[in-house]
Amino acid sequence: LQFLYFIDFITMKTLILLAAVAVASAAPEHAHVALGKEKSVLKVQWSTKDDKDASVVRWGLSATSLVHNATGDVHEFTRDAGRKWYSRTAEMTGLSENTKYFYQVGDKSNGFSKVFSVWNRMGGLPQRHILYGDMGAKCAFTLCKACTQHSDTCNAETCAKNTTVGLVSEVDTATMFLHVGDFAYDLDSNDGKTGDDFMHNIEQVASRVPYMVSHGNHEDSATSLARYIEEFRNQPTNAVPATFHTTNGDGPNTLYFSWDHGMVHYVSFSTEFWYGVGTSSVNKESFITWLKADLEAANKNRAVSPWVVMHGHRALYTSQASTGSGDTSIRADLEDIMFQYGVDFMINGHVHDYERSWPTYKGKSDQSNVNARAPVYIVTGAAGSHEMHSPFEQPQPSWSSFRSNSFSYSRMMVYNASHIHWQQVQTDPTLFPTADYGRVIDDVWYVQNKHGPFSLEEAPKTVPTSCPANLCGEHDRFQGMLGLEGEGTKPLWQVIDQYKKTHGILAWEKKLEQLLNKVNKNGVWEEESLPEDRERDYFRWTHANKQ
Numbered sequence: 040l041q042f043l044y045f046i047d048f049i050t051m052k053t054l055i056l057l058a059a060v061a062v063a064s065a066a067p068e069h070a071h072v073a074l075g076k077e078k079s080v081l082k083v084q085w086s087t088k089d090d091k092d093a094s095v096v097r098w099g100l101s102a103t104s105l106v107h108n109a110t111g112d113v114h115e116f117t118r119d120a121g122r123k124w125y126s127r128t129a130e131m132t133g134l135s136e137n138t139k140y141f142y143q144v145g146d147k148s149n150g151f152s153k154v155f156s157v158w159n160r161m162g163g164l165p166q167r168h169i170l171y172g173d174m175g176a177k178c179a180f181t182l183c184k185a186c187t188q189h190s191d192t193c194n195a196e197t198c199a200k201n202t203t204v205g206l207v208s209e210v211d212t213a214t215m216f217l218h219v220g221d222f223a224y225d226l227d228s229n230d231g232k233t234g235d236d237f238m239h240n241i242e243q244v245a246s247r248v249p250y251m252v253s254h255g256n257h258e259d260s261a262t263s264l265a266r267y268i269e270e271f272r273n274q275p276t277n278a279v280p281a282t283f284h285t286t287n288g289d290g291p292n293t294l295y296f297s298w299d300h301g302m303v304h305y306v307s308f309s310t311e312f313w314y315g316v317g318t319s320s321v322n323k324e325s326f327i328t329w330l331k332a333d334l335e336a337a338n339k340n341r342a343v344s345p346w347v348v349m350h351g352h353r354a355l356y357t358s359q360a361s362t363g364s365g366d367t368s369i370r371a372d373l374e375d376i377m378f379q380y381g382v383d384f385m386i387n388g389h390v391h392d393y394e395r396s397w398p399t400y401k402g403k404s405d406q407s408n409v410n411a412r413a414p415v416y417i418v419t420g421a422a423g424s425h426e427m428h429s430p431f432e433q434p435q436p437s438w439s440s441f442r443s444n445s446f447s448y449s450r451m452m453v454y455n456a457s458h459i460h461w462q463q464v465q466t467d468p469t470l471f472p473t474a475d476y477g478r479v480i481d482d483v484w485y486v487q488n489k490h491g492p493f494s495l496e497e498a499p500k501t502v503p504t505s506c507p508a509n510l511c512g513e514h515d516r517f518q519g520m521l522g523l524e525g526e527g528t529k530p531l532w533q534v535i536d537q538y539k540k541t542h543g544i545l546a547w548e549k550k551l552e553q554l555l556n557k558v559n560k561n562g563v564w565e566e567e568s569l570p571e572d573r574e575r576d577y578f579r580w581t582h583a584n585k586q
Contacts, residue, residue, distance in 0.1 A: 119231035137162030172388020204477035220255020220352030388420030
């Protein structure tokens with residue numbers, strides 16, 4: 040009897056353990072929040088492995104008093120091989136501005152998440168917006184100092200070692216995060232598990248600060264596009280038409296939409312309309328029609344939201360050689376519209392560096408950021424992925440005020456209707472000293488006393504022949520490290536150009552690979568061939584050991 044009792048006890052413990060594991064595996068995950076369409080609303084999204092019970096968000100003014108609740112909508116995702124999962128979205132409503140709320144998500148069967156906290160429309164000035172693009176699950180160097188090239192996992196436990204720098208350091212003061220395309224590398228990789236890792240990694244910031252997005256080229260494949268639409272259902276889309284069809288079914292049209300946040304009107308759009316993404320009803324033409332109406336309405340609201348910021352993935356202006364001077368097809372369709380409606384900034388990613396233009400129209404620029412007479416174009420696509428940067432191989436154009444090819448992210452601090460303070464924060468562990476992580480490498484103020492449509496009569500008329508050193512800057516991670524003749528006495532692009540002319544392009548690529556192998560002590564950078572719609576060359580960090 041004692042023996043039988045022992046067996047039963049072991050069996051019971053096993054069953055209890057298995058039940059606990061089952062609950063844990065089905066527990067809610069990937070919590071992230073977005074701004075709602077009204078100032079009293081935040082929209083929460085999370086994922087579960089099953090749809091047995093109605094899943095809810097519950098919230099309140101303290102972690103121990105979650106007195107409000109809302110049932111989440113449920114949507115099945117079936118495009119990952121060998122599995123299915125469910126996205127849940129629910130609105131926290133009736134929120135007061137400049138108020139901190141506590142919330143958790145889940146259900147009785149699978150349990151609830153930890154309690155998160157989030158500010159609804161944090162008050163005070165400046166409003167602090169954090170912007171970046173092109174961040175993977177692996178190599179997410181900007182997320183925190185502990186992220187590496189060796190693992191897709193860089194979650195809250197990983198980053199807990201140091202939360203004083205990187206994106207994790209911004210959560211207590213940022214009012215919004217903006218990710219301008221290219222997520223996870225890729226959302227559909229490894230049968231969707233890379234996307235899972237990415238969403239788990241960003242939960243530590245996206246659950247605490249509204250996480251806003253735009254679509255990138257790494258979300259172009261059928262499954263990755265479906266995952267993007269599903270994963271960010273909580274965005275406050277106001278697109279016409281309102282829905283978009285993917286291989287997973289109908290979802291909200293988040294390929295273009297807009298919202299107001301404090302003193303800024305944001306417009307999110309997909310640059311992939313120019314590269315085959317879209318349907319008969321959601322496409323480049325529908326976007327441009329919608330865009331003109333949206334900007335018209337935004338101009339009537341400049342007294343409330345004086346600054347207008349557009350953001351899409353591919354860069355309209357860039358001096359990175361592998362992409363020429365920027366995407367001329369998108370620029371041809373949008374530059375006049377932006378100018379006509381007085382868009383202050385265009386934010387892009389795609390190119391894995393940082394570059395900030397002077398106010399520019401049709402390639403002509405004024406080398407002043409006071410009362411700009413044309414939009415400013417900023418590339419901030421260096422948050423970190425297994426795709427490596429390339430050196431700048433052409434001279435810095437006169438329209439380019441600052442450029443850097445180190446990993447980094449942007450801070451846009453809105454002080455009032457006339458002043459914005461912009462900073463670029465370096466987060467590059469590959470070629471810079473550890474102490475440089477978190478260093479501000481670009482710091483500039485924008486002053487605009489007259490918001491609204493720009494004037495052709497006052498538009499920039501000339502292409503400056505040069506940009507003086509006291510006005511323009513370059514922060515080149517490769518400077519002084521390539522061991523090329525003339526390096527240190529001439530601009531690096533000139534040295535590279537002469538080396539290629541003398542020794543050939545293959546010798547140059549070999550030289551660059553040698554440097555990267557030297558820096559990467561635990562892996563190998565390997566060159567990869569890309570489809571025509573991607574950059575000419577890049578380097579991928581692999582797990583292989585050096586031979």
